[in-house]
Amino acid sequence: MQQVRYHVVRSQGLFDVDNTTLLDGCADAPMAAGERRLVVVDSAVDALHGDRIRTWFDAHDVAATIVALRADEEVKQWDSVSAVIDAMNAFGIDRRREPVLAVGGGVLTDVVGFAASLYRRGTPYLRIPTTLIGLVDAGVGVKTGVNYAAGKNRVGTYAAAKATFLDRTWLSTLDPRHVSNGLAEVLKVALMKSAELFELLERSGRDLLEDRLLGSTPELDAAAATVVAESIHLMLEELQPNLWESTLERCVDYGHTFSPVIEMRALPSLLHGEAVAVDMALTTVIGELRGYVSIEQSARVLAVMRQLGLPTWDDVLAEPGLLASALRDTVRHRDGQQRLPLPVGIGGHRFVNDVTDAELQRALELLRSRSRDHAQETR
Numbered sequence: 327m328q329q330v331r332y333h334v335v336r337s338q339g340l341f342d343v344d345n346t347t348l349l350d351g352c353a354d355a356p357m358a359a360g361e362r363r364l365v366v367v368d369s370a371v372d373a374l375h376g377d378r379i380r381t382w383f384d385a386h387d388v389a390a391t392i393v394a395l396r397a398d399e400e401v402k403q404w405d406s407v408s409a410v411i412d413a414m415n416a417f418g419i420d421r422r423r424e425p426v427l428a429v430g431g432g433v434l435t436d437v438v439g440f441a442a443s444l445y446r447r448g449t450p451y452l453r454i455p456t457t458l459i460g461l462v463d464a465g466v467g468v469k470t471g472v473n474y475a476a477g478k479n480r481v482g483t484y485a486a487a488k489a490t491f492l493d494r495t496w497l498s499t500l501d502p503r504h505v506s507n508g509l510a511e512v513l514k515v516a517l518m519k520s521a522e523l524f525e526l527l528e529r530s531g532r533d534l535l536e537d538r539l540l541g542s543t544p545e546l547d548a549a550a551a552t553v554v555a556e557s558i559h560l561m562l563e564e565l566q567p568n569l570w571e572s573t574l575e576r577c578v579d580y581g582h583t584f585s586p587v588i589e590m591r592a593l594p595s596l597l598h599g600e601a602v603a604v605d606m607a608l609t610t611v612i613g614e615l616r617g618y619v620s621i622e623q624s625a626r627v628l629a630v631m632r633q634l635g636l637p638t639w640d641d642v643l644a645e646p647g648l649l650a651s652a653l654r655d656t657v658r659h660r661d662g663q664q665r666l667p668l669p670v671g672i673g674g675h676r677f678v679n680d681v682t683d684a685e686l687q688r689a690l691e692l693l694r695s696r697s698r699d700h701a702q703e704t705r
């Protein structure tokens with residue numbers, strides 16, 4: 327058994343000059359004046375926040391080498407890993423004392439984590455997620471990786487960051503579509519594990535999205551804080567006892583059975599969370615056809631997705647053979663069985679191994695007709 331310890335540290339305004347969390351907020355990864363760090367920053371974040379980040383390092387007398395890296399799903403490829411490894415080599419990183427800082431969304435932190443886990447067989451790294459999906463999903467687990475050929479996250483490692491620093495204030499500059507992208511992973515854990523969280527999304531999801539979870543009123547602040555804290559808590563509750571995935575029945579895989587193939591096939595038109603939402607819409611309908619979810623509950627789920635700015639359908643779904651082939655690939659990922667999490671009511675789940683092609687087809691047709699009806703109603 328391999329022991330692993332990592333920290334999830336919360337702080338607001340990490341790069342406000344008087345904020346010292348990055349210096350002393352994690353006992354396992356302190357940083358002090360006179361030291362130096364390699365900082366890999368998503369180029370979109372660098373454009374918006376680069377000056378602030380540089381000012382913070384200067385103010386605390388830490389010599390930062392800042393490397394800006396494009397980080398989106400299209401370049402989540404080996405070349406990006408190699409670019410980070412080149413930067414680590416050029417920096418001459420001390421593999422025990424100089425953790426690499428990864429500042430960006432889930433793609434950036436997955437790429438840097440992967441590079442760090444390979445460099446000298448393992449160099450520490452710290453994650454500073456700047457997107458909602460980074461905060462509630464990619465930032466709190468131990469997976470790293472990149473896409474390979476047409477395979478989503480086909481190569482990667484399990485490598486915990488020493489610490490992840492969660493800071494909701496980054497969301498102030500996040501594109502609303504990327505807020506929705508993160509809300510898909512929040513909805514995932516809500517559907518699997520928490521009717522309360524689902525109801526909170528149902529009541530306040532649209533307002534939270536408009537407010538980018540920044541908490542502009544006391545009510546919205548309380549709701550945003552609960553959404554973020556609760557989804558992280560529910561994720562960690564699942565991840566911690568099963569970090570190396572010895573159990574492949576993982577409810578956090580909900581929405582990730584068909585979506586890897588949907589996302590890669592649709593690239594670049596669907597973001598990760600959007601592909602997850604389309605998968606969740608389909609599997610909600612499968613649950614409905616099986617009687618695990620009532621018609622009314624299924625309608626509520628699809629309505630919440632729309633309120634969160636998420637798609638419930640994409641034409642890629644209807645490509646002949648796509649869903650069946652996605653399921654076959656998932657079976658290879660899950661040790662020969664489907665282990666497909668399906669919702670039971672709202673906030674509950676079960677795993678099934680007997681989904682057939684005919685059942686997929688029925689669910690697809692039902693979802694397609696619902697999506698058409700909705701499109702007509704809103705015209």
Ligand SMILES: O=C(CO)[C@@H](O)[C@H](O)[C@H](O)[C@H](O)COP(=O)(O)O
Nearest residue numbers: 463464466467468469479578579582
């Ligand atoms: O395991 C985590 C986060 O570490 C999940 O919450 C996350 O959504 C994963 O990306 C999915 O479960 C998919 O996992 P995989 O297909 O890459 O093994």
